[in-house]
Amino acid sequence: MDYYFHTEQVSVGYQGKSLVKDIGIGLKKGEILTVIGPNGAGKSTFLKSVARQLAPVSGTVYLEQRDLAVMSGSELSKRMAVVFTEKMQTELMTCEDVAATGRYPYTGRFGILSKADREKVEEAMALVHVDEIREQDFSRISDGQRQRVMLARAICQEPEILVMDEPVTFLDIRHKLEFLSVLLELREQKELTVIMSLHELELAKLVSDKMLCLRGEYVERYGTPEEVFETDFIGRLYGIDEKTFIRNGKLLAYARQVGRMPEERS
């Protein structure tokens, strides 16, 4: 077993209570793992735990066979970047300022950007097509633009591995595809490894090497897209049965769905 990134019997959760138990994943360098599952399944909790934002309740996360928990902050910051969903309140920061914070691990005592740093920022912003909003206030751009600026920020950090929580949620379909193709590009150029959660199953199928399906206390399934997308599994994962929701190609109103009692409506 010489995985680039792997976890051993990791249980994740808050305040010592596990939400999901015994997660074991293994990724080679340059592989893309997507985490799927219904809302509240613990996807974000898992991502926070592998990004060392949250200590796992038990188990160990390894980066190149080394325990992530004992790695120094500055070393980890040069190897792993994150994109999270939480809303940020930035004060008077342009998109360029936000992207440039990714250079933090590489700057000196006072964090002053060198010419080379600026070029890296510019490159990253061009790569995700946010160079034209460089001077705009970060708090006044759309959610979709914000997600792309945050990806530019992560790219500036020159990571080997990228951990992202629903990075394409607010993007339109074209930008979703573009976002993911940038990831594939980075994988080809720099062997970037990616761990991310996605709600878009079709997209997950398109880009993933491995998929982790979470639901309930244990890992529901972990494997290649082919294994995950076998008949009916997705329906079971999300607790939906196509016949329940859809008839003659149309979504049914709640009470008309099979198995729902009209009387229950109040």
Next chain:
Amino acid sequence: MGNNRIKRQIIAFLLLGVGVFAFVILNICIGSVRLSLQEIGLALTGRGSEETMARIVWDIRFPRTAAVLILGGALALSGYLLQTFFNNPIAGPFVLGISSGAKMVVALVMVFFMGRAVRVTQTAMILAAFLGAVLSMGFVLLMSRRVNSMSMLVVSGVMIGYICSAITELVVTFANDAQIVNLHNWSRGSFSGMTWENVRMMAVVVGVAFWLVFCLAKPLDAYRLGESYARNLGVNLRLLRVELVILSGVLSACIVAFAGPISFVGIAAPHLVKKLFGTAKPLLMVPACFLGGSVFCLFCDLLARTLLAPTELSVSTVTAIFGAPVVLWIMAERKRERTG
């Protein structure tokens, strides 16, 4: 990075520099005795005709102006640190009850020692103020774990301030007359009666604190995107929090020990400076807030001394008149951003 932006920042720094310089001159010239620059020059070189004039300039106006400059800067800086720490634009040493806490402990110490006819040294005052500042900050921190709304945090800070002020009043009531006079002026906030000895002490304390804050500019920059990203960038959050609490406590304590609690400068000055610079980059904001606080306080102290001369207003009165509207402005602006 646009050239315009750099130009704007240079101009802003020049403006603040000129502002500090101009107000220093005005503060020295204007007062119950009005002096011309020439007279001041003569007084300083010792060639002045009158002994009293030299004394006014050298022993009263100079140290007072220097103290306003240093403490004004310290106030703005401690406000800036608290705003960053609590991620709350209307945090400051006064509204969070930190000044009042410091005032309470200083009053207790003063009454206790004066009652035993022991002179309270400056160092003891600063230590007492620091203890008080850290105590009330501890309370605010405890509250901030329970309430996560910005306004509730400020409300709890104001309540802590009231409790501390009430205890201070109680102590003052039971102290005897001579002490009360001493305590009363100071507890309302005033820059009067500064000596060179005071100035030297505060210059050392504030100077060291300023340098340490300046060295935190880089982690503070990373902290601007919130804790998760700061952690990801390798910032040691626990250490940074401790450093912020201690440094803002030291700065607040130093102000209270020498000038008593002074309201609103800690909120108004950083906000105005950010608007002036069009950025909130900590590397620029640390020196800029300091200068901004100095200008603000020099201006307010000048008014406090001259508006109703020969009666002197408490400087807190003047800072409140100019500072409180800024707080309202901040709140209105945030509301607009959220809805629009």
